[in-house]
Amino acid sequence: MISKTANQPKEDVLYEQFEDVQQQQESYVVGMWTFLVTEVMFFAMLFLTYTVYRWQYQPYFYAIHKELDWQLGGLNTINLLFSSFTMALAVHFAQKKNKKAQLICLATTIGCAFVFLGIKYIEYSSKIEHHLLPGKNFQWNEPGVPASVAQLFFSLYFSMTGLHGIHVLIGIVVIGALFMLILIDHPIITDYVPTEMIGLYWHFVDLVWIFLFPLFYLMPA
Numbered sequence: 001m002i003s004k005t006a007n008q009p010k011e012d013v014l015y016e017q018f019e020d021v022q023q024q025q026e027s028y029v030v031g032m033w034t035f036l037v038t039e040v041m042f043f044a045m046l047f048l049t050y051t052v053y054r055w056q057y058q059p060y061f062y063a064i065h066k067e068l069d070w071q072l073g074g075l076n077t078i079n080l081l082f083s084s085f086t087m088a089l090a091v092h093f094a095q096k097k098n099k100k101a102q103l104i105c106l107a108t109t110i111g112c113a114f115v116f117l118g119i120k121y122i123e124y125s126s127k128i129e130h131h132l133l134p135g136k137n138f139q140w141n142e143p144g145v146p147a148s149v150a151q152l153f154f155s156l157y158f159s160m161t162g163l164h165g166i167h168v169l170i171g172i173v174v175i176g177a178l179f180m181l182i183l184i185d186h187p188i189i190t191d192y193v194p195t196e197m198i199g200l201y202w203h204f205v206d207l208v209w210i211f212l213f214p215l216f217y218l219m220p221a
Helices: 021-056 058-065 070-095 099-129 147-183 193-217
Strands: none
Touching: 021 058, 021 147, 021 193, 058 147, 070 099, 070 193, 099 147, 099 193, 147 193
16 A cells, blocks of 8 residues: 555655655665675575686686687677666666656667677577587587586586576566556656666676676686
8 A cells, every 4th residue: 555645746655564765765775685695695606616616627617718709708798888887877867757768778778688698699509509518419529628627617607607697588577577667657666766676686687797707708827
């Protein structure tokens, strides 16, 4: 239930379980950051696993990582950084109540997300074509590098970047839902907070990639 007066602006809508609007918004922020902390812990275990194996097989990992296309990875990095910028602009325009500009920024962010997945599809297709997908069809003929280590590397690569890709896909769904709710002026969107919360999630997704890109694509000898 919502308590409001007839002339009360949308951004001041107060749900009955809260004492005031400030407390309501702070609870949203705390809830989102709690969720993001659990995500950080989840990815932290994957990064720890990667770190242990890379420390153990650094020379092999360096030779294997040359199979990755750093240019495509770099393009995806620039693409995601730009999407973070447009998401931040969406929050800004939501605060300014500029609905049209907010929708344009959200649509641009979604477009960047699709571009990211498209580039990953090209990368994955190339690896699968060259039989580098871990499993019974995996093939590795590089002399001096054990096939078992190569399969370990690509297991980490596909699992970590694939999991990140799933988060990008979830971001597309969530931002798309927000876009539609704003477009039809749904009463559930009462202020800028939903856009800000989804923006936090999207910045987290971008931040994870900022770590993945140098770890896999820019490995030093």
